[in-house]
Every structure is written in structure tokens, then in C-alpha cells.
Amino acid sequence: MTKKQIIEIIEILKKAYPDAKCSLNFNNPFELAIAVMLSAQCTDERVNKTTPLLFSRCKTPSDFINMEISELEKLILPCGFHKTKAKHIKEMSAIIEEKFNGKLPDTMEELISLPGIGRKSANVIMLDAFNKPQGIAVDTHVKRISNRIGFSKETNPEKIEKDLLKIIPNNYLKDVNHLFILHGRAICKSQNPDCTNCPIKSYCKYKLNKKI
Numbered sequence: 001m002t003k004k005q006i007i008e009i010i011e012i013l014k015k016a017y018p019d020a021k022c023s024l025n026f027n028n029p030f031e032l033a034i035a036v037m038l039s040a041q042c043t044d045e046r047v048n049k050t051t052p053l054l055f056s057r058c059k060t061p062s063d064f065i066n067m068e069i070s071e072l073e074k075l076i077l078p079c080g081f082h083k084t085k086a087k088h089i090k091e092m093s094a095i096i097e098e099k100f101n102g103k104l105p106d107t108m109e110e111l112i113s114l115p116g117i118g119r120k121s122a123n124v125i126m127l128d129a130f131n132k133p134q135g136i137a138v139d140t141h142v143k144r145i146s147n148r149i150g151f152s153k154e155t156n157p158e159k160i161e162k163d164l165l166k167i168i169p170n171n172y173l174k175d176v177n178h179l180f181i182l183h184g185r186a187i188c189k190s191q192n193p194d195c196t197n198c199p200i201k202s203y204c205k206y207k208l209n210k211k212i
């Protein structure tokens with residue numbers, strides 16, 4: 001696929017999903033880090049229903065440090081894996097307080113060093129909290145669509161991200177994750193993708209191979 005075609009695909013998706021943005025609600029980078037942690041194995045919708053009460057009780061890392069872990073577990077129970085997530089939130093808050101003067105750091109390296117924050121989460125935070133995209137967060141939608149379109153044959157998210165970074169121009173890095181998530185939810189679903197109504201079908205390897 002040529003660079004021109006890749007840009008055309010992204011531009012078509014930008015027209016199809018003009019409001020593409022992070023679907024987690026947050027007021028500051030620290031809240032986004034908490035919301036991203038809670039979103040593991042959970043829908044953004046459920047996280048957004050859980051965080052208003054949580055953030056009304058805890059606004060800063062020291063608030064989370066001071067909260068009993070049993071109380072924190074109860075507050076985040078709807079998001080699943082509440083024990084692991086509560087442990088990570090407490091540990092992350094302690095490190096932010098001690099090492100980063102109570103402020104969430106704004107580099108990939110520092111974010112990845114925090115408990116419960118992997119490369120995907122760090123990419124989301126760098127883009128959506130700090131507006132400094134460093135890579136592309138590869139979630140289940142980005143993985144599936146990248147494989148189907150033909151952007152990457154890899155199955156490992158980090159290898160897919162490497163492939164994407166080789167072909168996606170820098171000024172489009174900020175768009176790919178949000179656009180692919182919306183396209184994956186609306187049309188390019190895991191089961192029975194609606195290829196007939198897909199605006200990028202003429203570029204897609206999956207469709208061409210299936211001759212739909």
C-alpha cells in the first residue's frame with residue numbers, strides 16, 4: 001500500500017467519524033491514568049459510570065494513598081479485577097507522590113515505569129492527556145483493523161505498533177487509535193464486519209481476499 005493510499009484511508013475515516021476522541025471522561029492527566037487503568041477488561045461506558053463517585057472522593061494521589069484499600073476496591077468493583085486495579089492505583093499514587101512531586105509524569109519512559117501502566121495505556125495518556133502523541137495505542141480494534149486492512153500481519157500489539165509507526169505519517173499518529181476504535185465498534189466488528197457499507201472497502205485486503 002502506498003503512503004498516498006494510507007493517508008486517503010485515514011482521511012476517509014476522519015470524515016466518517018468527525019467526533020473521534022477519547023471516550024473516557026477525565027478532568028486532568030492523573031484522572032485519565034486512573035480511568036485507563038480501570039478500563040482494562042472493562043468498557044469505557046462502565047468506567048465513566050464508576051469514576052464520578054470515585055473522583056469526588058479522591059482527587060489527588062495523596063487522596064488515593066490515604067484511602068483504605070478495601071474502600072477503594074468497593075468503589076471500583078463494577079470495573080472488574082478490583083483487587084489488582086486497587087493495588088496498582090495505590091502503588092502508582094505512592095510513586096507519583098514520592099518521585100514526581102504529586103504530578104503524573106509526561107514521558108513514555110516514566111509512565112511505563114508506573115505500576116499498571118503498559119505501553120498501550122502510556123500511549124493513550126501521552127495523546128489524550130498531554131497532547132504529545134508518541135506512538136499508537138494498539139487495542140483490540142486497532143489490532144483487528146490493522147490486520148484486516150493489511151497494515152500489519154503481526155498479532156503482538158507492540159509489533160503491530162512498530163509496523164504502524166513505519167507507515168503512518170507523524171501528523172496522523174493522533175488519529176489512528178480513536179478512528180479505528182469507532183470504526184471497529186460501528187462497522188468493522190469482530191464478527192461479521194459490514195464490509196458492504198464500509199467507506200474504506202476499496203483499500204481493504206480482507207475484503208479483496210474475501211471478494212465480498
Ligand code: SF4
Pocket residue numbers: 145148149187188189193194195196198199200201204205206207
Ligand atoms: S472492508 Fe470490511 S474488513 Fe475491511 S475495514 Fe471495512 S469492514 Fe473492516
